[in-house]
Amino acid sequence: MKKISILGSTGSIGTQTLDVVAMHPEAFEVEGLAAGSNTKLLLEQVRKFNPRRVSVATKELAEEIKSSLPEGVKLYSGKEGLTEVAAGGEADTVVTALVGSVGLQSTLAALEAGKHIGLANKETLVTAGHLVTELAARKGVKLLPVDSEHSAIFQCLNGENPKDVASITLTASGGSFRDYTRQELENVTVEQALRHPNWSMGAKITIDSATMVNKGLEVIEARWLFDLSYEQVHVLLHPESIIHSYVEFRDSSIVAQLGTPDMRVPIQYALTYPDRWESPAKRLSLSEIGKLTFKEMDFDRFPALRLAFECGRAGGTATTAYNAANEIAVARFLRGEIAFLHIEEIISEVLQRLEIVAYPNLEQIEHCDQTTRELAATL
Numbered sequence: 001m002k003k004i005s006i007l008g009s010t011g012s013i014g015t016q017t018l019d020v021v022a023m024h025p026e027a028f029e030v031e032g033l034a035a036g037s038n039t040k041l042l043l044e045q046v047r048k049f050n051p052r053r054v055s056v057a058t059k060e061l062a063e064e065i066k067s068s069l070p071e072g073v074k075l076y077s078g079k080e081g082l083t084e085v086a087a088g089g090e091a092d093t094v095v096t097a098l099v100g101s102v103g104l105q106s107t108l109a110a111l112e113a114g115k116h117i118g119l120a121n122k123e124t125l126v127t128a129g130h131l132v133t134e135l136a137a138r139k140g141v142k143l144l145p146v147d148s149e150h151s152a153i154f155q156c157l158n159g160e161n162p163k164d165v166a167s168i169t170l171t172a173s174g175g176s177f178r179d180y181t182r183q184e185l186e187n188v189t190v191e192q193a194l195r196h197p198n199w200s201m202g203a204k205i206t207i208d209s210a211t212m213v214n215k216g217l218e219v220i221e222a223r224w225l226f227d228l229s230y231e232q233v234h235v236l237l238h239p240e241s242i243i244h245s246y247v248e249f250r251d252s253s254i255v256a257q258l259g260t261p262d263m264r265v266p267i268q269y270a271l272t273y274p275d276r277w278e279s280p281a282k283r284l285s286l287s288e289i290g291k292l293t294f295k296e297m298d299f300d301r302f303p304a305l306r307l308a309f310e311c312g313r314a315g316g317t318a319t320t321a322y323n324a325a326n327e328i329a330v331a332r333f334l335r336g337e338i339a340f341l342h343i344e345e346i347i348s349e350v351l352q353r354l355e356i357v358a359y360p361n362l363e364q365i366e367h368c369d370q371t372t373r374e375l376a377a378t379l
């Protein structure tokens with residue numbers, strides 16, 4: 001029996017992780033579930049999966065659900081609650097499915113406690129990649145990618161010598177506005193932005209996909225997960241999201257991972273690695289699809305991606321600021337406070353104003369994250 005805990009169990013990745021668990025009840029046991037404020041869904045999950053530990057975003061929410069929990073379930077709240085679910089108890093693997101850098105402390109706590117990580121929460125690696133990867137290496141625990149592109153690269157690298165890797169290419173769907181000109185982007189609405197062509201995901205990542213910030217975060221995530229230079233990480237537009245990503249080796253061979261877009265496949269692989277199990281994903285028929293299309297990335301059309309490469313190369317707290325500015329800008333866009341194109345302007349403005357700290361420790365990272373948020377809220 002593999003024991004797992006899920007941070008963000010009520011979200012898109014969290015619920016799909018529980019779908020995977022439900023399909024293999026003989027193999028998985030749920031040790032802990034942490035949610036934000038969707039207590040109704042959390043209580044349903046508690047009844048179905050019998051976790052020993054549960055956490056919600058605030059003390060008030062914990063008070064509200066206390067009497068509805070089965071006897072013996074330990075209830076926590078806030079950041080401490082996330083850490084209790086991540087690091088306490090007997091889980092072997094923690095799936096980090098929180099959205100945003102709020103997941104950093106609990107991910108570090110899980111690593112410190114020797115838990116393997118199924119990593120969906122890419123913002124933690126963008127915020128503090130060196131701290132997370134160093135700690136994982138020191139503790140000898142695995143960081144198993146859940147993000148579809150990174151799972152693809154991980155699968156392509158299986159059994160290969162890292163020295164033989166020439167480059168990796170992350171595919172990008174182009175998001176909700178892939179065929180829009182810059183001018184057409186000026187008046188797009190939140191509702192339009194939330195319509196991703198290929199994937200059904202949480203609101204924040206769907207907006208990130210439309211701005212191409214998602215691919216920027218993924219470039220930085222890949223640098224840390226696979227210990228690559230930014231020169232070795234490429235991005236290619238591939239509207240169909242069938243080739244999830246690929247690796248080019250030094251003999252010019254390319255190995256790619258393909259499949260119909262279904263997150264339950266990479267989630268399950270992170271939980272069963274190195275084994276593969278049956279999954280409910282629709283089988284891919286290339287003859288049915290007929291053709292796949294590709295286009296060179298246009299950095300003028302998607303300046304937020306160029307900015308991500310610049311921050312990655314600058315290092316230190318540059319990527320922390322990139323992520324935090326984006327989190328605030330996306331939240332403001334979703335609340336209808338700013339226009340779509342204002343998101344990338346805020347990120348760019350913040351990066352021009354903030355001083356970058358090289359080789360930051362956790363305290364300096366948290367300081368940068370907080371300062372960036374305050375600044376981004378005013379721009």
Ligand SMILES: NC(=O)C1=CN([C@@H]2O[C@H](COP(=O)(O)OP(=O)(O)OC[C@H]3O[C@@H](n4cnc5c(N)ncnc54)[C@H](OP(=O)(O)O)[C@@H]3O)[C@@H](O)[C@H]2O)C=CC1
Pocket residue numbers: 007008009010011012013014034035036037038039056057082096097098099100102120121122123146147148199200201202203204205263
């Ligand atoms: N969705 C997808 O297909 C993919 C997602 N990812 C990455 O996975 C991560 C999760 O994305 P996704 O599932 O789409 O996001 P969702 O918005 O769907 O879910 C986010 C989860 O985090 C919880 N949460 C948010 N804030 C807090 C908080 N302060 N304390 C505790 N819990 C909190 C939410 O709880 P509640 O709803 O109860 O408030 C919810 O369970 C992101 O980093 C994303 O980039 C990567 C690849 C694909």
Ligand SMILES: CC(=O)[C@@H](O)[C@H](O)COP(=O)(O)O
Pocket residue numbers: 147148149171172173174175199205208209210214215263
């Ligand atoms: C499913 C997944 O991994 C998302 O991160 C997805 O990649 C979003 O698609 P695009 O960012 O390519 O539009």
Ligand SMILES: [Mn+2]
Pocket residue numbers: 147148149218
């Ligand atoms: Mn992805």
